[in-house]
Amino acid sequence: MSASQYIDPLLYNVVGANYTKWRNSSAVGFNPTNTAPPFIQVFDPSFLDITGPSATIRKIASNPGFAFAHEAPIYVPDLNLVFFANTGSGKLGYYGWYNNSFVGMINMTEVDMALASTTGNVNIQVQTLNLSDDVQMANGGTGPYKGDLLFVTSGRALLPPSIVRVNPSPPYNTTVILDNFLGRQFNSLDDIKILPGTDIMFFTDPTYGWLGGFRPEPMLPSQVYRFDPSTGQVRVVADQFVHPNGIAFTPNGKTAFITDTGIFGGFLGTNQTLPATIYQFDVDPTTQSFTNRRVFAYIDSGAPDGIQLDTKGNVYSGCGDGINVWNSKGTLIGKFYINSTSAQLIFTKSGLVILAETAMYVTNIQAHGMTLATW
Numbered sequence: 001m002s003a004s005q006y007i008d009p010l011l012y013n014v015v016g017a018n019y020t021k022w023r024n025s026s027a028v029g030f031n032p033t034n035t036a037p038p039f040i041q042v043f044d045p046s047f048l049d050i051t052g053p054s055a056t057i058r059k060i061a062s063n064p065g066f067a068f069a070h071e072a073p074i075y076v077p078d079l080n081l082v083f084f085a086n087t088g089s090g091k092l093g094y095y096g097w098y099n100n101s102f103v104g105m106i107n108m109t110e111v112d113m114a115l116a117s118t119t120g121n122v123n124i125q126v127q128t129l130n131l132s133d134d135v136q137m138a139n140g141g142t143g144p145y146k147g148d149l150l151f152v153t154s155g156r157a158l159l160p161p162s163i164v165r166v167n168p169s170p171p172y173n174t175t176v177i178l179d180n181f182l183g184r185q186f187n188s189l190d191d192i193k194i195l196p197g198t199d200i201m202f203f204t205d206p207t208y209g210w211l212g213g214f215r216p217e218p219m220l221p222s223q224v225y226r227f228d229p230s231t232g233q234v235r236v237v238a239d240q241f242v243h244p245n246g247i248a249f250t251p252n253g254k255t256a257f258i259t260d261t262g263i264f265g266g267f268l269g270t271n272q273t274l275p276a277t278i279y280q281f282d283v284d285p286t287t288q289s290f291t292n293r294r295v296f297a298y299i300d301s302g303a304p305d306g307i308q309l310d311t312k313g314n315v316y317s318g319c320g321d322g323i324n325v326w327n328s329k330g331t332l333i334g335k336f337y338i339n340s341t342s343a344q345l346i347f348t349k350s351g352l353v354i355l356a357e358t359a360m361y362v363t364n365i366q367a368h369g370m371t372l373a374t375w
Contacts, residue, residue: 029321037339047334052366059121067092069355072141073346085138140191154188187218196253206243211266238290246307259304276303306344
């Protein structure tokens with residue numbers, strides 16, 4: 001269960017030289033009230049318009065020995081299923097150069113029934129998807145795309161990163177629709193979104209496969225690409241990132257967001273002077289290149305990974321302490337404070353589902369996610 005805790009920023013603008021809770025590590029979350037997690041942290045009263053009057057945060061699946069829930073959440077409303085993967089979850093993910101990562105799903109109808117029968121947490125069985133070898137290290141996802149799940153994979157060893165369509169129903173057949181840039185392998189694809197109102201795919205390509213020990217040394221810059229499946233054209237629309245990670249658009253498709261998790265360098269370690277930043281861009285109406293780059297937000301705990309928007313234009317990102325939420329002007333208005341890395345999130349009929357490594361949560365907020373489906 002959870003409570004709401006209001007944090008008045010004015011009370012913490014000056015803490016004084018004798019302050020004993022300096023956060024010299026971004027791995028430590030900002031919790032000046034010492035409230036037991038999970039809880040809803042409110043920095044601006046407008047956040048209550050998102051949460052509603054009775055929102056809670058409840059655990060819906062847990063496996064302390066296995067980081068099963070880290071990346072690529074896709075919600076299929078017609079089936080009421082959430083699909084996800086564990087690529088990027090570290091040592092408890094049990095994947096590597098010789099081992100593919102885990103892809104699973106959870107039935108939100110079962111979640112709803114279990115939550116209705118208790119006021120506490122529940123632990124719904126997560127199902128494993130046995131996908132074809134075309135899916136190597138699923139790392140990002142969106143959809144449904146013309147009825148299918150749309151994954152980007154990071155690739156594994158010498159097997160190339162790719163964009164793959166997956167049937168959300170048995171036998172979960174797969175179709176690879178892109179696996180190279182004019183004959184060159186990508187580094188390790190990370191996340192993907194469809195530009196609203198089109199069939200055109202935009203995806204990020206950092207070097208985390210190499211940094212995580214399951215891909216060769218990168219041979220391309222870390223960039224954001226545009227892929228038009230109707231023409232086969234692939235081109236770069238943004239660069240100059242350390243590690244471009246999550247991607248999202250506003251509902252009208254005029255603005256794009258890219259998260260940069262440069263702070264996290266895999267085997268090179270953590271460097272707190274590198275970006276933990278969400279960048280905002282204009283989408284050129286003619287070329288669809290990303291222009292007018294500016295900082296939207298810098299994250300105080302961990303780094304922004306997955307990113308989603310609700311129908312009102314509020315921005316949600318998975319960070320080191322939970323899900324952080326900003327209004328459309330870039331003001332941090334609240335957090336779903338988990339006190340652990342919560343890299344990804346997805347809106348469902350039941351509320352906002354949070355992927356937190358060894359656990360999954362749902363918070364029954366009244367905000368709704370923007371439509372991600374493409375028909």
